[in-house]
Amino acid sequence: MGRVVGIDLGTTFSLVAYLDQGTGAPKCIVGPEGLAVCPSVVSVDPNGKIIVGDAARQRLLTQPERTIYSVKRLMGRGVSDVQSELKIFPFRIDPGSDNVIRVRLGDNTFTPPEISAYILRELKSWAEKYFGEPVDRAVITVPAYFNDAQRQATKDAGRLAGLEVLRLVNEPTAAALAYGLHKQKRGHVAVYDFGGGTFDVSTLKLISTTEGDIYQVLSTNGDTHLGGDDIDNALMDSARREIREQFGVELDHRGDETQVLRKSLIRAKHELSTADKTLIQYPLAGKGMYVREIQRAEFEELIRPIVARTMAPVKMAMADAKLRVNQIDEVVLVGGSTRIPLVRKTVGEYFERAPHCELDPDEVVALGAAVQADILESGVKTMLLLDVTPLSLGIETMGGVVAKLIPRNSTIPASAQELFTTGVDKQTAIDVHVLQGERELAKDCRSLARFQLKTPPGHAGLARIEVKFLIDANGILQVAARDLRTGEQHTLEVQPSYGISDTDIERMLEESIEHAEQDFAERQTIEARTEAETIVAATVKALADPRSREIPSEERGAITESEAKLRAAMAGSDYKLIRGNIDDLNQATAHLAEVLMNGALQTALEGKRLDDV
Amino acid sequence: MSISQPQTKRAEGLPVASCWNCKGAVTGAHFCAACGKIQPLPAGWDYFKFFSFPQKLNIEPAALEGQFHILSWKLHPDNFVRATEFERNLSLERSSELNDAYRTLREPISRLEYLLERLGVRKEGTTKQQAPPELLEEVFELNESLDELREAREGGGDVAGLRARLETAAANFLDKLAEVDAELAKLGREWDAAIDSGSKSAKSESLVKMNEVMNRRSYIRNLVAGVQKELAEA
Numbered sequence: 001m002g003r004v005v006g007i008d009l010g011t012t013f014s015l016v017a018y019l020d021q022g023t024g025a026p027k028c029i030v031g032p033e034g035l036a037v038c039p040s041v042v043s044v045d046p047n048g049k050i051i052v053g054d055a056a057r058q059r060l061l062t063q064p065e066r067t068i069y070s071v072k073r074l075m076g077r078g079v080s081d082v083q084s085e086l087k088i089f090p091f092r093i094d095p096g097s098d099n100v101i102r103v104r105l106g107d108n109t110f111t112p113p114e115i116s117a118y119i120l121r122e123l124k125s126w127a128e129k130y131f132g133e134p135v136d137r138a139v140i141t142v143p144a145y146f147n148d149a150q151r152q153a154t155k156d157a158g159r160l161a162g163l164e165v166l167r168l169v170n171e172p173t174a175a176a177l178a179y180g181l182h183k184q185k186r187g188h189v190a191v192y193d194f195g196g197g198t199f200d201v202s203t204l205k206l207i208s209t210t211e212g213d214i215y216q217v218l219s220t221n222g223d224t225h226l227g228g229d230d231i232d233n234a235l236m237d238s239a240r241r242e243i244r245e246q247f248g249v250e251l252d253h254r255g256d257e258t259q260v261l262r263k264s265l266i267r268a269k270h271e272l273s274t275a276d277k278t279l280i281q282y283p284l285a286g287k288g289m290y291v292r293e294i295q296r297a298e299f300e301e302l303i304r305p306i307v308a309r310t311m312a313p314v315k316m317a318m319a320d321a322k323l324r325v326n327q328i329d330e331v332v333l334v335g336g337s338t339r340i341p342l343v344r345k346t347v348g349e350y351f352e353r354a355p356h357c358e359l360d361p362d363e364v365v366a367l368g369a370a371v372q373a374d375i376l377e378s379g380v381k382t383m384l385l386l387d388v389t390p391l392s393l394g395i396e397t398m399g400g401v402v403a404k405l406i407p408r409n410s411t412i413p414a415s416a417q418e419l420f421t422t423g424v425d426k427q428t429a430i431d432v433h434v435l436q437g438e439r440e441l442a443k444d445c446r447s448l449a450r451f452q453l454k455t456p457p458g459h460a461g462l463a464r465i466e467v468k469f470l471i472d473a474n475g476i477l478q479v480a481a482r483d484l485r486t487g488e489q490h491t492l493e494v495q496p497s498y499g500i501s502d503t504d505i506e507r508m509l510e511e512s513i514e515h516a517e518q519d520f521a522e523r524q525t526i527e528a529r530t531e532a533e534t535i536v537a538a539t540v541k542a543l544a545d546p547r548s549r550e551i552p553s554e555e556r557g558a559i560t561e562s563e564a565k566l567r568a569a570m571a572g573s574d575y576k577l578i579r580g581n582i583d584d585l586n587q588a589t590a591h592l593a594e595v596l597m598n599g600a601l602q603t604a605l606e607g608k609r610l611d612d613v
Numbered sequence: 614m615s616i617s618q619p620q621t622k623r624a625e626g627l628p629v630a631s632c633w634n635c636k637g638a639v640t641g642a643h644f645c646a647a648c649g650k651i652q653p654l655p656a657g658w659d660y661f662k663f664f665s666f667p668q669k670l671n672i673e674p675a676a677l678e679g680q681f682h683i684l685s686w687k688l689h690p691d692n693f694v695r696a697t698e699f700e701r702n703l704s705l706e707r708s709s710e711l712n713d714a715y716r717t718l719r720e721p722i723s724r725l726e727y728l729l730e731r732l733g734v735r736k737e738g739t740t741k742q743q744a745p746p747e748l749l750e751e752v753f754e755l756n757e758s759l760d761e762l763r764e765a766r767e768g769g770g771d772v773a774g775l776r777a778r779l780e781t782a783a784a785n786f787l788d789k790l791a792e793v794d795a796e797l798a799k800l801g802r803e804w805d806a807a808i809d810s811g812s813k814s815a816k817s818e819s820l821v822k823m824n825e826v827m828n829r830r831s832y833i834r835n836l837v838a839g840v841q842k843e844l845a846e847a
Binding site: 209211212214216375376379381384386407411412413414415416470471472473 | 682689690691694708710712
């Protein structure tokens with residue numbers, strides 16, 4: 001078994017974290033840029049190579065037709081669901097899409113779980129590089145308000161990335177966990193999670209028992225299509241309108257110029273969190289320069305309706321939890337968008353207290369996921385998360401009305417039983433339509449799945465089949481049926497309304513690049529060899545340098561010998577051996593590195609390695 | 614807030630089964646006393662037994678919550694991630710039962726409804742509604758007002774005036790509802806006393822009365838819900 005990590009698969013940024021056994025605290029793992037955040041951007045090369053993260057984000061500007069951002073907005077949704085998004089986001093939906101969206105990137109099409117899987121795989125490789133060991137299991141977070149299809153899509157993504165998903169944890173709950181560890185507070189907590197694409201609010205009760213701490217979610221609400229993206233789009237609309245008026249230019253929302261403008265507007269947005277005003281200068285090819293000073297006050301007016309939209313779910317969550325504002329002990333802010341002063345002010349005013357933001361709002365969810373991952377992996381439980389299902393579960397009955405089986409905010413796992421029988425003589429199948437949502441009519445709720453109960457022909461009312469609906473700890477529905485007359489399990493064929501079927505996932509796993517890609521050890525070897533090449537080249541160069549004559553000949557001999565050992569190791573595929581020899585060569589050349597600097601620099605560069613010089 | 618362990622009670626009247634793991638005797642407990650393995654739910658169990666509570670209608674909220682937390686800690690799927698699939702399924706079964714039980718027993722009305730259903734006095738899923746005879750006149754007036762409001766909305770009548778009348782009527786019925794709830798609380802205490810005394814006749818009398826009041830309650834509640842819905846649309 002490999003290592004376990006916690007992953008925040010975010011709309012804009014994704015992160016991976018683990019629990020440091022030494023300190024007992026969770027820690028984010030950084031990527032090649034030295035940052036914990038990986039932009040949730042994926043790009044496909046003309047030769048089919050997949051690029052994820054910062055490098056892919058660059059390609060948004062140069063090759064937007066091969067690059068996708070905010071794919072989380074497409075997870076678990078069908079083509080008709082995303083029509084309104086297409087006007088704002090440059091998603092290129094393939095006409096062959098139906099209840100699973102297929103996105104075109106360059107010459108290929110991908111489903112959202114496949115694209116998310118590439119992001120997960122990137123994070124997996126960050127972690128594997130850091131640990132020097134394989135990573136095969138993860139806890140992945142999802143917005144609390146994600147429905148069944150969206151959760152299943154996330155699980156599918158994990159599977160496609162070669163990760164066993166130990167648990168899906170709701171983002172606000174994960175944040176509360178990280179926060180609770182940090183602060184050791186008890187009582188009622190409200191978590192306001194305003195991310196790139198989704199908004200969640202949860203109310204929790206933190207309790208200490210003799211066994212350990214319980215984080216009990218009382219209620220959750222949100223909007224899976226409300227986030228920082230909407231603020232960016234509002235800025236974009238405004239800018240595009242002004243550019244049209246001033247220059248008569250209509251920017252194609254799918255083009256790369258739009259991405260360049262978007263990038264500068266996002267930068268401006270960030271600056272307005274600390275400055276009162278900011279300046280945008282955007283060159284329009286051949287037409288001049290769009291120069292615009294944006295005042296913070298003006299920005300706030302523009303986004304006020306978006307921020308206001310977050311307060312309706314907040315009020316509903318409080319009402320569902322039967323809590324008054326003065327009963328909330330702490331308010332925690334999560335998500336990059338909570339850095340905006342207007343957001344902090346609005347939340348603070350509603351809860352009548354200053355919200356907490358000591359923990360990095362970008363990292364806190366991943367940190368919480370890492371804690372939960374450790375609990376599940378080690379079996380040592382010091383805390384328990386009791387989460388809830390955000391949406392009521394029901395079945396469609398006569399007249400298209402929904403009969404609710406499991407109410408929203410029920411603690412999970414939760415279950416309900418329903419007895420089915422035939423309505424007419426000789427009926428051979430009973431159709432069941434499962435839905436999620438709060439509305440009365442099935443057409444206004446979210447279709448989850450349909451299944452058929454096969455019945456042997458007989459009189460109406462003779463069949464007695466009990467169906468058990470169970471929402472598991474991931475918030476995903478499981479259905480089982482039992483024939484009460486025979487006492488046996490009854491066969492079900494469940495058709496999910498959205499998402500990839502199990503058979504298709506299996507096929508994808510077979511076809512996927514994962515199998516063409518090198519396995520873990522091979523990859524480690526290649527990386528080790530690359531590093532070794534760098535240091536060998538640096539050593540050769542250093543020994544050729546005239547100043548190197550200053551070192552004693554025994555030392556020179558030791559360096560040459562170490563270099564030879566490393567070259568020998570590089571010819572093999574034992575990456576541990578290669579790394580060991582890299583360390584030895586570094587040590588052997590440490591003095592030489594010092595000598596090659598002049599005296600004044602020596603103190604400043606203390607501790608530098610040969611290949612840093 | 615710290616919670617102390619309750620005393621384990623022997624589940625009465627249940628057939629003694631044997632543990633699937635060590636074959637030791639299990640009496641409906643969540644875990645086998647001998648080997649500690651999680652057990653399947655016995656047939657005929659109810660939510661009260663799940664919490665080791667008597668079938669009484671007055672439950673101290675703190676006691677229920679305390680048990681809920683203790684049992685959650687023990688039964689949650691988190692504890693069984695590395696166990697066999699059989700045990701994982703048992704955990705799923707028991708913890709979903711725990712959560713369903715807690716949800717039901719938490720609120721006095723759902724608690725009572727559950728009891729009535731378990732004891733066969735009330736059929737699950739069917740809510741009989743009985744118009745309280747003393748309210749028949751008011752109910753008649755209310756329905757008239759509702760009809761008038763609908764007509765007024767279409768034909769342009771005195772919507773505001775009718776709304777006001779309906780709001781008063783709704784408030785009136787909410788008061789009636791509060792009275793009914795008070796009566797149910799009293800009947801609940803009678804039931805608990807009957808449990809203590811063991812008197813069969815007292816018990817059945819209590820059940821019949823409670824069922825009747827529940828029917829009245831359902832009627833009034835639906836009435837109020839209907840009015841509120843109508844008012845929300847105007």
